[in-house]
Amino acid sequence: MTGFWSAIAAIMWKDILTEARSKEVVTAVLAFAILTLVILNFAVNKDTSLTPVVAPGVLWVSFTFAGALGLTRTFALEKERGSVEGLLLTPAGRDAIFAGKMLGGLAFMLAAEAALLPFFAVLFDVSPFRPLLLLVVVLATVGFVAVGTLFSAIAVNTRSREIMLPMLFLPIVVPVVIAAVAATGGALEGKPWGEIAKWVQLIAVFDLLALVFSAFAFEHVIQE
Amino acid sequence: MAMDRMAGKALLVTSAALMLLTLYLVFIWVPTERNLGISQRIFYFHVSLAWVGFLAFFFVLVGSVGYLWKRSRSYDNLAYASAEVGMVFTTLMLITGVTWAKPAWGVWWTWDPKLTTSLILWLIYAAYLMLRAYAPAGSQGARYAAVLGIVGFVDVPIIYLSVVWWRTVHPPLVVGPAAEGSLEPSMRAVLMVATVAFTFLFAHLLMERLALRRSEEEADRARVVAESNLAGYRAMEGA
Numbered sequence: 001m002t003g004f005w006s007a008i009a010a011i012m013w014k015d016i017l018t019e020a021r022s023k024e025v026v027t028a029v030l031a032f033a034i035l036t037l038v039i040l041n042f043a044v045n046k047d048t049s050l051t052p053v054v055a056p057g058v059l060w061v062s063f064t065f066a067g068a069l070g071l072t073r074t075f076a077l078e079k080e081r082g083s084v085e086g087l088l089l090t091p092a093g094r095d096a097i098f099a100g101k102m103l104g105g106l107a108f109m110l111a112a113e114a115a116l117l118p119f120f121a122v123l124f125d126v127s128p129f130r131p132l133l134l135l136v137v138v139l140a141t142v143g144f145v146a147v148g149t150l151f152s153a154i155a156v157n158t159r160s161r162e163i164m165l166p167m168l169f170l171p172i173v174v175p176v177v178i179a180a181v182a183a184t185g186g187a188l189e190g191k192p193w194g195e196i197a198k199w200v201q202l203i204a205v206f207d208l209l210a211l212v213f214s215a216f217a218f219e220h221v222i223q224e
Numbered sequence: 225m226a227m228d229r230m231a232g233k234a235l236l237v238t239s240a241a242l243m244l245l246t247l248y249l250v251f252i253w254v255p256t257e258r259n260l261g262i263s264q265r266i267f268y269f270h271v272s273l274a275w276v277g278f279l280a281f282f283f284v285l286v287g288s289v290g291y292l293w294k295r296s297r298s299y300d301n302l303a304y305a306s307a308e309v310g311m312v313f314t315t316l317m318l319i320t321g322v323t324w325a326k327p328a329w330g331v332w333w334t335w336d337p338k339l340t341t342s343l344i345l346w347l348i349y350a351a352y353l354m355l356r357a358y359a360p361a362g363s364q365g366a367r368y369a370a371v372l373g374i375v376g377f378v379d380v381p382i383i384y385l386s387v388v389w390w391r392t393v394h395p396p397l398v399v400g401p402a403a404e405g406s407l408e409p410s411m412r413a414v415l416m417v418a419t420v421a422f423t424f425l426f427a428h429l430l431m432e433r434l435a436l437r438r439s440e441e442e443a444d445r446a447r448v449v450a451e452s453n454l455a456g457y458r459a460m461e462g463a
Binding site for chain 2: 148168171175198199205221
């Protein structure tokens, strides 16, 4: 059991260390997310009274697109260096590889999101630093990354992988997007827990299913 | 093989005959609906197409689970062929739905749970077919597709639930067609015949696509053999 956990920690640490040196993924995701915020602002900003209505949607569109972009990189780097085979040769099990890669991706996504929230607060004049909102962001990101890591391992071996990952991943995470937008809207308006509880529960159930299924399916994806 | 041929012919003839009967029933025999008028007749095609599309994607699920479990090519072929045919039916379902919505509701599209879920379903299987085209051939592509074939199908109820919740937060934009569930017996009968006719058409198309798939595989094998023979011949000539 300790071997399992230390394998996960080692894979995750390897990814974080590489990222800390190159800062490639987090910067790219953050820059793209800010750009999306600005562009979407043109679509809705004519009427400032609409801002509270559209702000949650804008935030999640920006997270989703930037996340799809960033998750492509989780396996693209391994592929470019030919290190997937190296990973498979180590005594770490496939489930440990999945968990390690997933936690690494989760760390990048959360870092990028944490950096994006202040921009969101300034550009859309909202105060997003509420415990409920942070809970929603973290939970929804877990579901995103669980599905994204699985499809990233698939997309990396296809032609035109940059378009393949969003195509595979976005329709599947629609429930999380809907629930996250609804829960974020509720949290920004300062609604009580009771009114957003069902959305948070939906995200939690999706997370659970996504984690279990992705861990199981990953074994079939990464063979050879 | 001859038996297959015979069964294929029988399916074709049956579905053609049932299709003619459906056309007669829908356009001549069945009375016009009182509130919705003539446009309601598209409903018989729309519902049958939706049913067949869903059946096809269920076969994709069966083929995908079977492939991951048994690793047999025939399961993979079933999933692939069924996804292609299902895509045709689902596309037609969306087109007939949109065509009907304009005169009935006054808009081409509303983000109602059924419509939204159907559109996302369509997108998932569009991605499935793209994945089949872009993934490496052989077992790797088949495994990838099988994973998506399972995730896609399992995700549909969750998508539906989330859209229902989302829509009930906002008031519905358009009121749907008059209360469902109380269908005139004659209309119900026509719907049944149409559904059976389209199911036969689906079975026929699926069999044809599977046969074509087997021919493709045979051609691939023949090409590999021919290429290796050619390479051997060249090597001998060079020596």
